[in-house]
Amino acid sequence: MTLSHYLALSGVLFAIGLFGVLTRRNVIGILMSIELMLNAANINFVAFNRFLYPGRYEGHLTVIFIITLAAAEVVVGLALVMAIYKNLKSVYVEDYNILKG
Template identity: 65%
Template structure:
């Protein structure tokens, strides 16, 4: 196994996440796709740590920070989705036109 294998896996998961974030109509689907993107970044960080700098753990520490920030992001995001759903009664992003008046 070389570093290329892990980077390719990270790239594939990242692009699947990008595809989902661009095409899903459901706001929760977009949030799930963003979680996939975070995980692709974490795979890359852990792989770089293991292959290029095996004596340190800085890559894994940054990945831990990413996991924490992702948890905070998804909690606030889901609370916002619930608040928007209460006002607009829909989960489809093309109907979220509150700011247009």
């Protein structure tokens, strides 16, 4: 396993996540796709740290921060999904169309 393997994996994950965000209709699906993109970045950090800068810890450390941030963001996101589900009884983005102009 070399650095390129990890980078390819993270690139593919990021692309899948981006594709998911742009094409999914279900809000939960979009949330999951965003998580994929965040984890792609995490793989990058750890792989760069392991292969290019061994003996230092910035990469590992950043990943801990990102995992925490992602958790906080998902909590708020799910709360907002609950709020809109109570109002509109739908988790599909095409039903969220009160605001337009």
